[in-house]
Amino acid sequence: MWMNLLLAIATLLLLAGAFGALLGYASVRLRRDDDSLVEQIDAVLPQTQCGQCGYPGCRPYAEAIAEGDAINKCPPGGEATIQSLANLLDVEPQPLDAEHGEEQPKRVAYIREAECIGCTKCIQACPVDAIVGAPKFMHTVIESECTGCDLCVAPCPVDCIDMIEVARGIDDWVPPHPADRPLTHDGPVIATDQRPAEASA
Amino acid sequence: MGTQFDFPGGIHPPDNKLRSLQTPIRQAPLPDRLTVPLRQHRGDPGRVVVAVGDHVLTGQPLSEGQPGRSVPVHAPTSGTITAIKSHEVPHPSGLEETCILIEADGRDQWYELAPCPDSASTAERYDHLHRTGVVGLGGAGFPTRDKLQSAEAAPDVLILNGAECEPYITADQALMRERPDSVVAGALALWRLVGAGRCLIGIEDNKPDAIEALRQSAEGTSVEIRVVAARYPSGGERQLIQLLTGLEVPSGGLPADVGVLCQNVATAVAVDRSLRLGEPVIQRITTLTGEALARPGNIEARIGTPLDHLLFEAGLDPQRLHRLIMGGPLMGFDLTTTGLPLIKTANCLIAGTAGEFPDPPIPQPCIRCGLCEQACPVDLLPQQLYWFASAGEHRKAEHFDLFDCIECGACDWVCPSHLPLTDYYRHSKGVLRQEQKEQAEADHARQRFEERQARLEREQADREERRRARQQAREQRHNVAPAEASEAATAAASSPTAPGPDRETLIQRRDQARQKVEEAQAQLAEAREQTPEAVPKLERALNKHQKRLDAAEKALSDAQEDT
Ligand code: SF4
Ligand code: SF4
Ligand code: SF4
Ligand code: SF4
Numbered sequence: 154m155w156m157n158l159l160l161a162i163a164t165l166l167l168l169a170g171a172f173g174a175l176l177g178y179a180s181v182r183l184r185r186d187d188d189s190l191v192e193q194i195d196a197v198l199p200q201t202q203c204g205q206c207g208y209p210g211c212r213p214y215a216e217a218i219a220e221g222d223a224i225n226k227c228p229p230g231g232e233a234t235i236q237s238l239a240n241l242l243d244v245e246p247q248p249l250d251a252e253h254g255e256e257q258p259k260r261v262a263y264i265r266e267a268e269c270i271g272c273t274k275c276i277q278a279c280p281v282d283a284i285v286g287a288p289k290f291m292h293t294v295i296e297s298e299c300t301g302c303d304l305c306v307a308p309c310p311v312d313c314i315d316m317i318e319v320a321r322g323i324d325d326w327v328p329p330h331p332a333d334r335p336l337t338h339d340g341p342v343i344a345t346d347q348r349p350a351e352a353s354a
Numbered sequence: 355m356g357t358q359f360d361f362p363g364g365i366h367p368p369d370n371k372l373r374s375l376q377t378p379i380r381q382a383p384l385p386d387r388l389t390v391p392l393r394q395h396r397g398d399p400g401r402v403v404v405a406v407g408d409h410v411l412t413g414q415p416l417s418e419g420q421p422g423r424s425v426p427v428h429a430p431t432s433g434t435i436t437a438i439k440s441h442e443v444p445h446p447s448g449l450e451e452t453c454i455l456i457e458a459d460g461r462d463q464w465y466e467l468a469p470c471p472d473s474a475s476t477a478e479r480y481d482h483l484h485r486t487g488v489v490g491l492g493g494a495g496f497p498t499r500d501k502l503q504s505a506e507a508a509p510d511v512l513i514l515n516g517a518e519c520e521p522y523i524t525a526d527q528a529l530m531r532e533r534p535d536s537v538v539a540g541a542l543a544l545w546r547l548v549g550a551g552r553c554l555i556g557i558e559d560n561k562p563d564a565i566e567a568l569r570q571s572a573e574g575t576s577v578e579i580r581v582v583a584a585r586y587p588s589g590g591e592r593q594l595i596q597l598l599t600g601l602e603v604p605s606g607g608l609p610a611d612v613g614v615l616c617q618n619v620a621t622a623v624a625v626d627r628s629l630r631l632g633e634p635v636i637q638r639i640t641t642l643t644g645e646a647l648a649r650p651g652n653i654e655a656r657i658g659t660p661l662d663h664l665l666f667e668a669g670l671d672p673q674r675l676h677r678l679i680m681g682g683p684l685m686g687f688d689l690t691t692t693g694l695p696l697i698k699t700a701n702c703l704i705a706g707t708a709g710e711f712p713d714p715p716i717p718q719p720c721i722r723c724g725l726c727e728q729a730c731p732v733d734l735l736p737q738q739l740y741w742f743a744s745a746g747e748h749r750k751a752e753h754f755d756l757f758d759c760i761e762c763g764a765c766d767w768v769c770p771s772h773l774p775l776t777d778y779y780r781h782s783k784g785v786l787r788q789e790q791k792e793q794a795e796a797d798h799a800r801q802r803f804e805e806r807q808a809r810l811e812r813e814q815a816d817r818e819e820r821r822r823a824r825q826q827a828r829e830q831r832h833n834v835a836p837a838e839a840s841e842a843a844t845a846a847a848s849s850p851t852a853p854g855p856d857r858e859t860l861i862q863r864r865d866q867a868r869q870k871v872e873e874a875q876a877q878l879a880e881a882r883e884q885t886p887e888a889v890p891k892l893e894r895a896l897n898k899h900q901k902r903l904d905a906a907e908k909a910l911s912d913a914q915e916d917t
Contacts, residue, residue: 199792200799211800233789240749268891281802300799310898312891323393325791326447327784331717331777332744 191219197237201229202280203302205254210280218242225249229301231256260316261299262306266291268313275305275314359600361593363731364585365764367521367684369560374524374643377651379532382667384462387436388658389695390427390454391443392417395489396496399452400424408435411465413634416454419484425497426487428634429465430656433458444661444680444694446687453695456658467632479547479629486634487698488625492526492589492618493681495699498625501617502548505610511599512550514541516557516564516619517582517589520682523702525639526619528652530557530564533623534571540622541577543629548615553577555619556594560584586684587762591616593731605758620701635698642668644705646675655696662692665705676708683711684763718771726765726775732758736765736775743778748785756782860910867903874899 195215206226208214218224224238225247232249239246249256262283264275271289276282283299286292294305294314306314392399400417401424404410410429419426433456441453470482484499492515514537518526530537537555545553555572557565559581568579582588582597592603594616601612609616617625620639627633636657643650648669655664662670679686680700726736734755742751756779765775874896881889 195800196797198796200796200803202799202803210803233792280806281799282806283802298799298802300795311895323443323445323447323449323451325788326445326449327788328446328777328780330744330781331774 191215193241194218194238197230197234197241198227199230199234199300201300201302203229203300203304205229207253223247223250226253228254228256258321259319260301261296261319262294262301262303263315263317264292264294265313265315266293268311270311272310274308274310278304278308280304359597361588361596361731362733363727363729363764364587364593365729365767366584367586367767369521369584370643371522371524371527371560374522374641374650374652375527377649379528379639379652379654380667382653382655382659382664384431384458384460384656385659385663386458386460387660388430388433388456388458388656389441389660390416390430390456390658391441391695391697392427392452392454393424393443394427394495394657394698395425396494397422398424400426402438402452402454404435404438404454406435406438409433409459410435410456411463413467413636414465415485415634419487419497421481421484422497422500425489426485426634427454427657428487428636429456430636430658431456431458432461432463442691442694444689444697444700448690467634469632470629476547482632483625483628486628486632488621488628488635489698490618491620491624491635491638491698491701493685493699493701498617498621502615504608505548505615507613508549508551509610509615510551510613511615512541512545512548512553513594513598513614513616514544514553514555514619514622515589515591515594515616516555516561516568517594518561519558519584519586519589520684520702521586522643522704523641523682524643525641525652525701527561527564528641529620529623529639530561531567534564534567536623536626537568537619538571538575538577539630540619540624540626541572542575543626544617544622545577547625547629550615554580554598556580556582556588556598558582558584558588586764587731587760590731590760590762592760605755638696638698638700640664640696640700641702642705643702644679645707645710646671646705657696657698659696660692661689661694661696661703664696664703665692668705670705674707675705677704677706677711679704679706679711684767685761714774715772717773720769720771720773723770725768725770729764729768731762731764732760734759739782740773740775740778743782748782748789751779751782752786756786759783857910857913860906860913864903864906864910867899867906870899871896871903 191212192215195212198211198215200211202210204210205228206214208217214222214227218238224242224244225235227234228249232246235246235249238244262275264284269286269291271286271291273286273288273292275292276284276286280302281298281300283295284292284305285295301316301319303316306316392402398420400419402416403418404414404416409432410416411432412429414429415426416429417424417426435454436457437455438452439455440450441455442448443451443453445451470479474482480499480502483502484497488498490496490498490501516526516530516537518524541553541555553576555568555577557568557579559565565579565581572579580598582594587593588597591609595609595612595614596602599612599614601614603609603612603614624635628635637654638657639652639654641652642664647665648671650668653664653667678689678692679702680689681687681702683704683706686702686704720737720740722737724737726740727734730736732755736759738754739751739756739759742748742754743756748756759776759779761776761780763776766773769775874892878889878892878896881892
């Protein structure tokens with residue numbers, strides 16, 4: 154009888170120990186998974202490093218999302234990024250949180266070179282080293298490197314940096330969704346499921 | 355006569371080719387003004403090498419290409435460059451791209467052409483083709499040099515594509531029946547260039563005149579004329595390869611992967627002329643057809659000729675014109691204006707009437723009849739693709755091999771619900787390509803960002819290192835003079851925070867700040883009189899300097915109080 158009791162206690166202790174070890178191991182493993190999750194989230198974010206999400210950069214926001222923050226705070230990424238995040242994390246996509254800004258067409262910084270005093274403030278602000286220049290000389294934005302984050306605009310003491318919209322060329326053209334095309338037809342609309350908006354109008 | 359191989363699906367639309375085959379190929383009169391788009395190929399536009407006001411000769415390079423990325427364009431006739439600017443180009447988007455506008459002088463004086471020397475190596479010959487602007491003339495406009503170079507080893511089979519399966523288009527047929535010798539010469543030139551085991555010319559059995567002419571011209575050579583049964587889209591590159599060799603190009607692969615090289619017949623002729631005569635691609639044969647034209651036919655015209663010039667030549671009745679299509683009725687796209695230039699890839703222009711091209715009926719819901727699957731030459735599931743594409747689930751469509759779709763439009767043609775299926779696929783592909791591009795940009799930005807972070811850290815570490823070294827040096831000095839060291843130690847102990855700048859520096863700073871304020875005031879006064887638009891900016895600057903001066907003054911008075 155006593156023997157059985159001792160055996161039961163010993164078994165339970167052993168089991169507790171074994172599961173404890175397993176849990177400890179799992180937590181180590183999980184942390185590593187966490188890291189790779191942050192990587193995956195970071196890979197989906199647009200890497201503008203603009204901080205509009207309220208974090209100091211894309212990576213910190215990725216970390217916050219991994220810890221459960223909302224996925225709709227990134228205006229440069231917009232709907233597409235939210236959709237990708239929702240797919241990745243297997244959650245419902247939400248509309249972009251307007252508090253953090255609106256989705257805008259891609260822009261790049263442009264320095265009005267005649268006005269630049271060469272203070273290098275913008276270089277220090279640019280997270281992707283897209284500005285070249287030396288102290289006291291005019292500075293220039295390398296357009297292909299600029300992510301349009303806006304961060305160089307505020308530090309400039311003479312306000313000579315403009316954000317200009319990038320002209321969209323044929324390379325950026327996406328053939329329209331057929332339902333978005335204007336109807337060339339002037340006959341009566343029979344099918345209603347294709348374009349519910351017009352059918353109800 | 356047929357071949358033992360086959361591809362799945364396919365359709366038999368009415369071919370409507372006779373209309374444009376009544377007359378031989380005509381020469382289009384030289385227009386007064388030409389518009390040459392910088393980009394008439396897959397890839398990026400080349401770099402302009404001429405300037406406005408320059409006089410150029412026929413065949414003179416206007417831009418410079420970079421092998422693998424861009425292909426040069428050449429002056430289609432002699433004349434003066436009047437502008438280099440954005441102009442509408444034939445593209446489904448209707449957008450503008452940079453074009454070179456030339457006012458012809460009517461003399462059509464040729465630039466000195468350099469044929470490719472016989473001693474040239476294969477690589478030099480490829481580059482020669484690149485310099486003369488040779489691209490696929492069948493419609494896709496893929497740079498010929500890049501296509502030839504995509505094969506690492508000599509292909510087993512060289513196929514010349516003369517199938518021309520799409521209704522209405524007869525440009526290749528006209529070329530083959532009227533100039534069979536140059537087609538065979540082109541085949542031989544290409545064959546010599548790539549060194550394939552065999553050379554076949556694939557042609558549909560609905561072109562007996564062209565078959566007969568080619569057979570005669572090919573007599574005595576080892577070029578084989580292969581006739582295939584007419585069925586759309588037998589002229590698709592992959593479909594023709596499958597028909598003639600039984601080989602299937604793997605999904606996402608190239609014909610080179612199965613040891614085949616495929617070139618359009620017109621391209622072969624251009625290759626021959628480029629190598630033998632040094633002639634760049636400045637003209638092409640285009641089919642002008644459709645019921646709104648009184649004189650349809652094939653016309654050889656200079657690149658850059660305005661389409662309205664060609665349409666006028668062909669007797670366009672603007673009253674009857676309902677749809678203007680570049681390319682064929684299945685794979686072509688609608689043009690909304692006739693003010694566009696002829697480009698290297700334009701093999702056909704259809705001016706259709708309302709009776710010929712009635713507006714498509716309103717699409718009905720998919721009834722899952724499965725006809726589209728039977729018609730698809732690539733064995734896709736068009737209905738499934740449509741489902742995903744219309745719902746915006748482009749990734750899922752990609753998993754169902756969306757990118758294998760050749761956009762042939764066979765599924766549209768059979769769909770009893772009149773769904774514009776191919777348009778959905780084009781949209782889906784566009785969205786996915788755009789996403790890929792954005793992803794690449796984001797990855798690039800992340801790399802730049804991480805590099806910068808690493809650099810900043812390095813700089814920080816360097817600074818620390820230097821500071822430590824300085825401190826060490828100081829300590830050593832102190833060891834030599836221990837009295838000094840203890841003095842410094844007591845000073846540090848009495849004021850643990852870093853000691854502020856001394857009075858003299860503060861005074862200096864204040865004076866500097868004052869000077870700046872004065873300068874700014876002077877500038878502002880000047881600007882008020884001369885450049886009023888700069889005033890707000892200078893006011894802001896003055897404000898800033900004023901604040902700095904205030905701060906400097908305050909720091910100075912604080913310091914004076916302390917002592
Ligand atoms: S140049 Fe300005 S807008 Fe562009 S990436 Fe740098 S900081 Fe951002
Ligand atoms: S911050 Fe403004 S003034 Fe200073 S270097 Fe940059 S562009 Fe020039
Ligand atoms: S358009 Fe695409 S899906 Fe439709 S039949 Fe052609 S290849 Fe198949
Ligand atoms: S042919 Fe049209 S209706 Fe039939 S299954 Fe395909 S998409 Fe649906």
